[in-house]
Amino acid sequence: MLEITNLSVNYGAIRALTNISLDVKTGEIVALIGSNGAGKTTTLNTISGIVPVAEGSISFKGRNITKTPPHQIAALGIAHVPEGRRVFPRMSVMENLEMGAFTRNDREGVRASFEEVFQRFPRLEERKNQLAATLSGGEQQMLAMGRALMAKPTLMLMDEPSMGLAPMLVEEIFNIIRAINQSGTTILLVEQNAHMALSIASRAFVLETGNIVLAGAASELAANPEVRRAYLGE
Known part of the structure; x- marks a missing residue:
């Protein structure tokens, strides 16, 4: 599904990754x-x-995504649950989840995804109208994962x-x-x-x-x- 070949990454003059595969x-x-x-x-x-990639390539399902x-x-x-959760603090739980589905146009499918996320994370449904900033660390982690799942x-x-x-x-x-x-x-x-x-x-x-x-x-x-x-x- 994912293949990384001889990947190198620089931060300015500092090399962060060297030819990893x-x-x-x-x-x-x-x-x-x-x-x-x-x-x-x-x-x-x-x-x-x-x-950005300095050298090497990344392919996903056979497609080169190195410069995508x-x-x-x-x-x-590809959905990313980032380090430190990175939820949108001034948006509600529902709004955060909606952001996860921004690439989708299928309303019925998105509605079904809300149900799936709430089944997996019942606490998010209980707190769906709360601002993300008011959630505990564990709840914010669940929200970050739920937001990623909304992208299917x-x-x-x-x-x-x-x-x-x-x-x-x-x-x-x-x-x-x-x-x-x-x-x-x-x-x-x-x-x-x-x-x-x-x-x-x-x-x-x-x-x-x-x-x-x-x-x-x-x-x-x-x-x-x-x-x-x-x-x-x-």
């Missing part, structure tokens, strides 16, 4: 793990078209969905991610909580200072002594 197959959860500043968020922002504008990438079926994506990019959440909420968020995947959405997951990420992913890549240093089955990486020492607290 990775792929995501239809139906997978693929985890991208690494320490702060490794380039994980940059990778997702580059796929979404927010950050972000709004067109969203319309192709085939690929979701999730950036640090557990950041700042209580352990009980982290468990809930990861159960929801697993359920979204099981309902047919492919997921590329960036997550600081490497243990949780590797527990739900089928494959994973390890990013260090802009380079992919390890790749393989998530279960194999979870058992790798180097990964356990660096990212699993052992």
Whole structure:
């Protein structure tokens, strides 16, 4: 579904990513793990078209999207749940969800998507007229995920969905991610909580200072002594 080949990204004179290659197959959860500043968020922002590519290519379902504008990438079926949630604070829950559906013209389909989102996140329906700024951190994360689902994506990019959440909420968020995947959405997951990420992913890549240093089955990486020492607290 997604193929990144020899991708390099610069921030001015600083190279953030160096010749990285990775792929995501239809139906997978693929985890991208690494320490702060490794380039994980940059990778997702580059796929979404927010950050320009210096070298290399990105293809989605066989189509080259390397220089495609972000709004067109969203319309192709890639939804991005950004780091820090980035909900629209002065808009209501309903208005935030409507923004997620901005690429769609099918009113009946959008109405059905509202129902699906509210079934998955009952708390959002309870708070649908509240301003997003008044929600808790966990509720804002649910809203960011619900907003992405409103686009009916085939690929979701999730950036640090557990950041700042209580352990009980982290468990809930990861159960929801697993359920979204099981309902047919492919997921590329960036997550600081490497243990949780590797527990739900089928494959994973390890990013260090802009380079992919390890790749393989998530279960194999979870058992790798180097990964356990660096990212699993052992």
